[in-house]
Amino acid sequence: MYFPYLRGKQFELIALRELCTLFPDDLDKISPVIEPVKPSSTLSSTLGELANRNANFNIIINPRVGDLKNQYDEIIQIISSALSNGYTNYQLAVIIHPETERNIQPLIDFLNGLELEYNGITLIHKTEISNQNIQLLHNELNITYNLIYFSKTSRRYYREFDQSTLVSLDDYFEELSRNADYLNQESDFSNEYRFYQQDGFVGFSDFLTIGDTYSESGFLPRAVAIHLSYLDNDRIKVKHFVSDSNEDVSDIGGKFSEAISKLVIWCDQNNLNTSAINVFRDLQQRGHFPGLGTLKKLSIINHIELVINNI
Template identity: 80%
Template sequence: MYFPYLRGKQFELIALRELCALFPQDLSKISPIIEPVKASSTLNSTLAELANRNANFNLIINPRVGDLEGQYEKIIQIITSSIPADYSNYQLAVIVDSKTEGSIAALIEFLNALDLNYKGISLIHKTELNSQNIELLNNQLNIVYNVIYFSKTSRRYYREFEANTLVSLDDYFEEQSRNADYLNQESDFSKEYRFYILDGFVGFSDFLTIGDNYSESGFLPRAVAIHLSYLENDQIKIKHFVSDSNEDVSDIGGKFSEAINKLVIWCNEKNLNTAAIIEFRDLQERGHFPGLGTLKKLSIMNHIELIINNI
């Protein structure tokens, strides 16, 4: 099963919501991890749509970025107002890091006091717990998934947990400091979709074509970059399509046109067709610039569809 890790920003959530409608028969293959960063109508409608489609998901109750950091009660309020009381096909997710480590008992008490009808708990391990805390969590909570962030833990840490709960997580996106630095580049992403079962995991997770780095900034870029996942020789790779007129921040629509023209020509040569690529072609044919957020949405949708089609 695939566990795409998304921050709850507007276009990440819209991508999930639209995928529910596009691939209702494939929702059993994914279980999104959502780290909510802002209370919004988009977050509410996305959670409601996931529940409406009987899609399993993981909602983080202790986000480490955004406006909802430390806002436990507000997140619970979002859950109760968005998800029907009788819906249980989801996990509350908890980030395990240095902040969590010293408050395990309080965390358990908080979770056990909740009057919510959920499936169980997903722990997102961004640091290593000691054996005593692991035992305490296992005894006091119904742990459905242990999501192990491999870049943050030792190679053997995952062996502390039951195999039927294990999900691997890592950041495979090779981020550049500027969009222009992606010009004429492509990069390897991962082969986890092929090997996670052989490696003893029930699922795998990544940060898609966004990466783990979180930013609130909304400044205009000098270059427009579109990141497109594709499969080549069993390797998921990322092709980067970047505008050429990158001297200043003027004419973002023109920069988009330069980038999307490159994307459409390349996809036609490769005969690639996902729902997102079809929409990219339509935008290019109409000469319509939908805004930078839509580019991120389509990149996310393409990545998830690629994995859905190959697991």
């Protein structure tokens, strides 16, 4: 199973919502991980749509970034309101970070005191904790999944957990400091989708074509970059399509036109077709610039569709 890890920003959430419509028969192949970063109607409607489609998901109650950091009660209220119809096919997710080690029992007490019905707990290990605390968590909570962030833990740490709960997590997106730096570039991503079961995991997770770095952004870029996942000899790679007129922040629509023309030509040459790529083709043909957020949304949808079609 695939566990795409997304921050709860507007267009990440819209991508998940649209996926429910685009791939209704494949939702059993994915279990999105949502780290909410701000309270919004989009967050509530996305949770509601996932529930309407009986899609399994993981909602983090202790986000490490954004406006909802440390706002546990507010997050629980959002979940309760969005899933007021008694939906239970989801996991509450908890990020294990350095502070968690010092507050294991209060965390357990908080979770056990919640008046919510859900499928279990997902632990996201962004740091290692002691064997004693691992046992305490598993003895007192219903742990469904352990997502092990391999770049943040030792390679042997995952062996401390029941194999039936193991999900591999890593950041495979090669982030560069500026959009213009991606010009004429492609990046290796991963082939985890092929080997996660052989390696003893029940699922795998990544940060898609966004990466783990969190930014509120909001500024106009000098260059427009579209990051497109594709399959090359059974390995996922990312092709970067970047505008050429990158001297200043003017004419974002023109920069988009330059980038999307490159994307469409390359996809046509390589006979690539996904739902997102077909939308890119339509945008290019109509000469329509939908906004930078929509580019991110389409990149997310393309990545998830690529994984769904190959697991």
